[in-house]
Amino acid sequence: MIHTENETYSQSEINSQNEIDEINSQNEIDEINPDDNKSEKKGAVSGRDLVKRNYKLSYFDFNGRGELLRLIFAVSNTDYIDERIKFEDWKEKKINAPLKQVPILKVDDEPVLVQSMAIARYLATEMNLAGRDNYEKTKVDFVLDLCKEFMDHFAVYVAPEILFPSDEKEEIIEDFLNKIAKYFLQKIQILIQKFGTNGYAVGNEITVADLFIYDLVTNMIKLDPFILENYPNLKENRNQVEENQNLQSYFKEKRKSRNSN
Ligand SMILES: N[C@@H](CCC(=O)N[C@@H](CS)C(=O)NCC(=O)O)C(=O)O
Numbered sequence: 001m002i003h004t005e006n007e008t009y010s011q012s013e014i015n016s017q018n019e020i021d022e023i024n025s026q027n028e029i030d031e032i033n034p035d036d037n038k039s040e041k042k043g044a045v046s047g048r049d050l051v052k053r054n055y056k057l058s059y060f061d062f063n064g065r066g067e068l069l070r071l072i073f074a075v076s077n078t079d080y081i082d083e084r085i086k087f088e089d090w091k092e093k094k095i096n097a098p099l100k101q102v103p104i105l106k107v108d109d110e111p112v113l114v115q116s117m118a119i120a121r122y123l124a125t126e127m128n129l130a131g132r133d134n135y136e137k138t139k140v141d142f143v144l145d146l147c148k149e150f151m152d153h154f155a156v157y158v159a160p161e162i163l164f165p166s167d168e169k170e171e172i173i174e175d176f177l178n179k180i181a182k183y184f185l186q187k188i189q190i191l192i193q194k195f196g197t198n199g200y201a202v203g204n205e206i207t208v209a210d211l212f213i214y215d216l217v218t219n220m221i222k223l224d225p226f227i228l229e230n231y232p233n234l235k236e237n238r239n240q241v242e243e244n245q246n247l248q249s250y251f252k253e254k255r256k257s258r259n260s261n
Pocket residue numbers: 013015064065094100101102103114115116117
């Protein structure tokens with residue numbers, strides 16, 4: 001049985017009944033396609049966790065719901081296989097995807113992990129990015145839950161217009177920025193003011209909360225380059241995240257590979 005968090009989300013993102021039937025009849029959770037390494041790139045050099053694991057992240061070749069996970073690997077300088085699935089290959093790969101969706105994370109020989117937020121929390125715990133104690137972890141969760149809600153709205157209203165623009169693209173984006181983005185950015189800023197110090201979202205060091213905010217704000221800046229003018233705490237948070245050396249290397253590589261395409 002698949003549970004969704006809200007109606008809108010379930011209508012636009014959950015697969016058709018046929019696919020759900022397929023999921024139910026599929027007994028074995030398997031990785032997407034272990035032999036296909038064509039579009040894979042290697043991540044950073046070494047992991048921060050003591051146990052060296054083999055990670056393979058499968059997602060499309062855009063930020064979407066995969067970028068937060070890539071940022072976690074990047075900031076923790078963890079080696080992983082970054083499989084970028086091409087749209088034309090998705091139909092075939094989808095057959096073996098447990099919920100017929102990505103992102104999917106394969107860790108060693110374990111059954112694959114699905115659902116971007118579950119994967120983010122798993123990785124954040126592994127990489128010590130989830131908050132120092134239970135109280136701090138809960139604060140990180142406040143931020144992640146809020147950001148996830150924001151991301152769901154972005155995925156429903158804006159992402160389809162970016163990938164497959166309609167005639168209403170401009171109005172949809174303007175409406176999104178004026179209403180939904182404003183609503184969430186204000187709330188995220190309040191959480192930063194309450195829980196963080198020195199520009200961090202929670203506590204006094206980088207956590208997965210900072211990374212999710214960074215990812216979402218990046219999406220917003222692409223829609224409106226001046227969007228942070230009204231959010232000084234979000235601006236400070238972004239500057240703090242950009243100070244991170246591992247992330248700087250990641251962004252540099254990302255810019256390079258974008259320019260080489
Ligand atoms: N709740 C899921 C949503 C996953 C999802 O919507 N994935 C989309 C890409 S962002 C997907 O796989 N779309 C392809 C399809 O449904 O065929 C998560 O957070 O991982």
